[in-house]
Amino acid sequence: MSIITIIVIVVILGILGCLLEWIRDNIVPILIVAAIILGLIFYRKPTIGIVCVSAIGIAIYMFVRRVLVPLFQRIRNGFVEKKKVRLLAREAKNEEKRLKHELQESMRRENETIAALPDGSREFIRLSKTFSDELEQEKKRINDQEMVRLIVDCQKVVNEICSEIKLFPEASSRLNKLTSYYYPTISKLVQKYSVYEQRRNDENNVKREIVSTMEEINQALSRVADNIKGSDDIDILSDISVMKQMIERDGLKNDFNSLK
The missing domain is CATH 1.20.5 (Single alpha-helices involved in coiled-coils or other helix-helix interfaces)
Incomplete structure (x- = not known):
């Protein structure tokens, strides 16, 4: 082939x-x-009747095929789309209610946790939140993405410190300088960066210096958070060591009657 x-x-x-x-x-x-x-x-x-009936039949068929069928399809699709939209809206509303409820529960538990803390720890958390809110307001005025990232990192570390204070409230007494000096100074630096960013020139590279300083500040704050955990670990290990010495001194390792 x-x-x-x-x-x-x-x-x-x-x-x-x-x-x-x-x-x-x-x-x-x-x-x-x-x-x-x-x-x-x-x-x-x-006959004329046959021709007329045939023509009418063809016209009716074409009308149904070309007009009515697409029209009913559009109507049906419209109902289906409306039903889908209503279903999605209902699901979104339910999801919003669920998230709102979870947020309220989380805030309630958070407030209960904070209320149970000593006065010094509560004051530290309050000042930290005020500081974070100030950074958030200044962040909205800044266009440089690197500086925005540093501000976000600073807020995260501050939140981490607050979380550690909730677990170890006694550590707040060692952080007075953080709230009295570092928080106000960092806020001032961020505010000045926003001002310098609006200027056309920066002959003294003030913005670059502020960015570099913010990087060092974030590292220092991270060390503060780590030290809070480390201090508690040291205290626990010290307690364990003292307890072991007491057990050995009282002869409780092998004989329970030694405690009498």
């Missing part, structure tokens, strides 16, 4: 496929036309 023969067969099959698809999509008009042709063949004298 030659290549030309194969090509001809493929073309013929393609034409037949297109023809069958066209017949499937237009079967009713084809049947009506076929009925008219058969009427012409067998009766030879087609």
